[in-house]
Amino acid sequence: MESHPEPLICGYNVHREADRKAMLEALGLTSIAELFSAIPQEVRLGRELRLPAPHNEWALGRHLRQLAGRNASTRTHLSFLGGGVYEHHIPAVVDSLTSSEALLTAYTPYQPELSQGLLQILFEYQRMLSLLTGLRVVNSSLYDGATAMAEAAWMACAATGRRRVLASSRIWSEWKAVLELYMRGRGVEVAYVAADPVSGRFDLRSLKESFCRPAATFLLQTPNSLGILEEIPAAAALCRQHEALLNVSCYPMMLALLKPPGELGADIVTCEGQPLGLPLSAGGPSLGVLACTKRLREFMPGRLVGEVRDIHGKPALALIMQQREQQVSREKATSNICSNQAHQAMRAAIYLAALGERGFREVAAQCAAKARYFHEKLLAIAGVEPAATGPFFNEFALRLPCPVQVFLERMLERRVFAGWEVDGNLLVAVTEVRARAELDEAAAMFAETIGALRQ
Amino acid sequence: MKQTIFDISRPGVSGAGLSDPDFGELDPSQWFDAASLRTEPIGLPEVSEVELVRHYTALGHRAYGVDDGTYPLGSCTMKYNPKRHEPLANLSGFAHAHPRQPESTLSGLWELFFHLAEHFAELTGMDHFTLQPAAGAHGELTGLMLVRAWFESRGMKRDVVLIQDSAHGTNPASASMAGYRCKMIRTTPEGWTDLDALEAVLDDSVAAVMLTNPSTFGLFEKNIREIAERVHANGSLLVYDGANMNSLMGIVRPGDMGFDVLQLNTHKTFSTPHLSGGPGSGPCGVKAFLEPFLPIPVIRRDARGYFPDEDRPQSIGRMKSFYGHVSVLIRAYCYILTSGPRGLRTVSENAVLNANYVQARLSPCLPPVFGGRCMHECLLSTAELQVSAFDFAKRLIDYGVHPPTLVGAGCVYFPGHLRDAMLIEPTETETRESLDRMIEKFLRVAREALEDPDLVRTAPHTREVGKILPPGSRGPERAHEQKRPASEPPTGTAAAGAESPPAAIGR
Numbered sequence A: 001m002e003s004h005p006e007p008l009i010c011g012y013n014v015h016r017e018a019d020r021k022a023m024l025e026a027l028g029l030t031s032i033a034e035l036f037s038a039i040p041q042e043v044r045l046g047r048e049l050r051l052p053a054p055h056n057e058w059a060l061g062r063h064l065r066q067l068a069g070r071n072a073s074t075r076t077h078l079s080f081l082g083g084g085v086y087e088h089h090i091p092a093v094v095d096s097l098t099s100s101e102a103l104l105t106a107y108t109p110y111q112p113e114l115s116q117g118l119l120q121i122l123f124e125y126q127r128m129l130s131l132l133t134g135l136r137v138v139n140s141s142l143y144d145g146a147t148a149m150a151e152a153a154w155m156a157c158a159a160t161g162r163r164r165v166l167a168s169s170r171i172w173s174e175w176k177a178v179l180e181l182y183m184r185g186r187g188v189e190v191a192y193v194a195a196d197p198v199s200g201r202f203d204l205r206s207l208k209e210s211f212c213r214p215a216a217t218f219l220l221q222t223p224n225s226l227g228i229l230e231e232i233p234a235a236a237a238l239c240r241q242h243e244a245l246l247n248v249s250c251y252p253m254m255l256a257l258l259k260p261p262g263e264l265g266a267d268i269v270t271c272e273g274q275p276l277g278l279p280l281s282a283g284g285p286s287l288g289v290l291a292c293t294k295r296l297r298e299f300m301p302g303r304l305v306g307e308v309r310d311i312h313g314k315p316a317l318a319l320i321m322q323q324r325e326q327q328v329s330r331e332k333a334t335s336n337i338c339s340n341q342a343h344q345a346m347r348a349a350i351y352l353a354a355l356g357e358r359g360f361r362e363v364a365a366q367c368a369a370k371a372r373y374f375h376e377k378l379l380a381i382a383g384v385e386p387a388a389t390g391p392f393f394n395e396f397a398l399r400l401p402c403p404v405q406v407f408l409e410r411m412l413e414r415r416v417f418a419g420w421e422v423d424g425n426l427l428v429a430v431t432e433v434r435a436r437a438e439l440d441e442a443a444a445m446f447a448e449t450i451g452a453l454r455q
Numbered sequence B: 001m002k003q004t005i006f007d008i009s010r011p012g013v014s015g016a017g018l019s020d021p022d023f024g025e026l027d028p029s030q031w032f033d034a035a036s037l038r039t040e041p042i043g044l045p046e047v048s049e050v051e052l053v054r055h056y057t058a059l060g061h062r063a064y065g066v067d068d069g070t071y072p073l074g075s076c077t078m079k080y081n082p083k084r085h086e087p088l089a090n091l092s093g094f095a096h097a098h099p100r101q102p103e104s105t106l107s108g109l110w111e112l113f114f115h116l117a118e119h120f121a122e123l124t125g126m127d128h129f130t131l132q133p134a135a136g137a138h139g140e141l142t143g144l145m146l147v148r149a150w151f152e153s154r155g156m157k158r159d160v161v162l163i164q165d166s167a168h169g170t171n172p173a174s175a176s177m178a179g180y181r182c183k184m185i186r187t188t189p190e191g192w193t194d195l196d197a198l199e200a201v202l203d204d205s206v207a208a209v210m211l212t213n214p215s216t217f218g219l220f221e222k223n224i225r226e227i228a229e230r231v232h233a234n235g236s237l238l239v240y241d242g243a244n245m246n247s248l249m250g251i252v253r254p255g256d257m258g259f260d261v262l263q264l265n266t267h268k269t270f271s272t273p274h275l276s277g278g279p280g281s282g283p284c285g286v287k288a289f290l291e292p293f294l295p296i297p298v299i300r301r302d303a304r305g306y307f308p309d310e311d312r313p314q315s316i317g318r319m320k321s322f323y324g325h326v327s328v329l330i331r332a333y334c335y336i337l338t339s340g341p342r343g344l345r346t347v348s349e350n351a352v353l354n355a356n357y358v359q360a361r362l363s364p365c366l367p368p369v370f371g372g373r374c375m376h377e378c379l380l381s382t383a384e385l386q387v388s389a390f391d392f393a394k395r396l397i398d399y400g401v402h403p404p405t406l407v408g409a410g411c412v413y414f415p416g417h418l419r420d421a422m423l424i425e426p427t428e429t430e431t432r433e434s435l436d437r438m439i440e441k442f443l444r445v446a447r448e449a450l451e452d453p454d455l456v457r458t459a460p461h462t463r464e465v466g467k468i469l470p471p472g473s474r475g476p477e478r479a480h481e482q483k484r485p486a487s488e489p490p491t492g493t494a495a496a497g498a499e500s501p502p503a504a505i506g507r
């Protein structure tokens, strides 16, 4: 390995050639190559990497802006997309506060004496999510809503000793795929519970039948993949009867207005936390929320911030109950998670604090109100019908009198993301960011396009 | 704990302007039946924007990041994160894109993913990559699920994964999640994988052998070719934990060493910030024979352009919803493009140079556990100190240095007699001057340990809270909020000046 002059263009390396020489000398060496003498010749690369030549900052910026410019987005198109992630307004103050350098460049608070501020934000996050979900223990983040659901399914297996889980068939299809993969790894059977074709809710009879063999848990998503709010108490009662845990995955916005699932009998609640102040970012990084009862916390995956005392007896915050985690228990850990979504959890905490009690309820109420306004307008279009009769929150499914994919393509030509196809239905999400004028205009476009396709 | 945001709540204010006059006052009871509505307030705090900003700005100051100073946390690669990546990671065409948009409207994203995967493949000597995994551990799990799918596709049942006893905790945890039993392979007194111990357990139940190279001891496994041959001759696959790739770029590639599957940790090698613990990203690379099993979607290119391919009948399915951690991956892409091939090699050279420099200069009081040269991190023995490694590390905090990795502080695990060792990874972004300052502080604490061990044992003295003992020895832990009276006076933060000696010396 010959030494080479560093191109000045690379701003990330700090040593000048003279520095390297001096440091090598201090080691009694004459070349960098000697540092790598442990590596056998026959496995070495022996050529330069075939990678693009170094870009300066403006060339890099130009290239990235070009790539970004090839994407459409919710800023270039009018969007009614949902399906687990939603276009909510993010107050500028959230971005501003979370780009504090220490919070960007710190790592997991392994050294609590250096990290009380960071631990406190996570602690506040845990408390806010505990209030929202109605369960006492909240960890400080998993990867996303889908992996949180899968981890929660395993928690129930570990707690009950059973290796079979029941899941609503109206879970987002991508999440089902994640759940199935995680459960395949753990050797757990997944059985699906049918939905009632009229109400769109899970079918109580099907759930009863599914309990013919013992199951660790029933996994229920609400609103479900048709946007229908599920009946949590009914599921809770049946789960209790069969000594199974109720696992509810929900849209965090609905928790502003509706009773927390924890109060209605859920033992574990998970959420996709993206709606709480996270940019859409084409689906990631997002935030996996996981809350559970106190009884279940030893089975909980991930970091947990709690109160401890320093050697002088003064209260302090630290990562607690680490015996659950991989760094202590290795193959017996509740999960393998190490790096998590701490920064996203901080965003969620700051978002909720920025809106506050009434602000958060106002946003949620606008989502529901605007969705109803739009729903009514769309139902006025000839041939459009609700796909199910159950109550919805801010996302609803419609049966169209024309092929959904063709309709979506036509709407795309008009710069509208009109929704998402679920089982031949059109799933439409409306959030607080839509103005009445936009909804009126969009409803007219829906009517025209559907009308044209119907002929 | 200082006042929480709940303690400063003043009902009736909001830090965000939200009302929409077109919809006016809204009454949820007209939409939902009474039984399903909340009857009590949620209990969220209410503060004005300025109060919010002051509260979280103060908390942000009570954290310690790479921007504050050296962060030699072994195995975590706490290198500097270039600022130029931040605005690019948040460009509107990425940040505001919805993952359910028609695929034709995201061609810039597919193109970026396609090229980034190609660059990772070139860097590692692998054939294909998925960028879906959310973190290193998630990438490990992905890799092991691929191994499993491959054996199943051949109608073979193998249920054991062999792992180094020094492996990171995520390795055995990932193996369990993929349905494997773990067996540990011993390390020799010199720190290498014990080939005889490996041979003894390598039978036809072994699906894979999982190695970190350089290991979490900072040593390059010099017998890697021989290990690869034996593992493959046994019909097993060789899996690489790529968390330590920072020492090898442009020098040697895991694919050329014989590895079949690996994961990278972009938040380490590719300088995407650690963000207080995440999000990171853990792209998973494979040799061609494992490609059919990759999670969906796989980003491909054909005559029409770049697109996400979901039509993959042999795929294991999905590791998470959607495509991967886009804003994190953009930063990794920027890092590769800015550095170029030589820049990346220099990164690895300098990372190894810095670690050896620190090891050599600290050896009089903290001798290397295994002697000899190290790769990008060095494992030092604290046996000659008058205080424990834990006490030593805590005193460093008073000098403005983030402690190195110890068992129980950082996720690394050192077996048996190494439990008191200290893993230092300076990274390449520390100048010689910065390393010298850090080394001086280590030496100073070593002197203090001789002259005034009590001072060291009771450190840190300059932070807002005193020493917090490791789990197991610190008494009760409480997961729940203990309300503190709102009247408690706020105390100022007591950060140690980076260069000046800590105030508490001599107490």
Ligand SMILES: Cc1ncc(COP(=O)(O)O)c(C=O)c1O
Pocket (backbone or CB within 6 Å): A337, A338, A339, B075, B076, B135, B136, B137, B138, B168, B170, B171, B212, B216, B241, B243, B244, B265, B280, B281, B282, B411
């Ligand atoms: C050697 C090693 N392997 C795996 C991991 C896990 O990576 P992550 O935290 O991204 O899940 C780490 C991170 O601490 C590591 O140091």
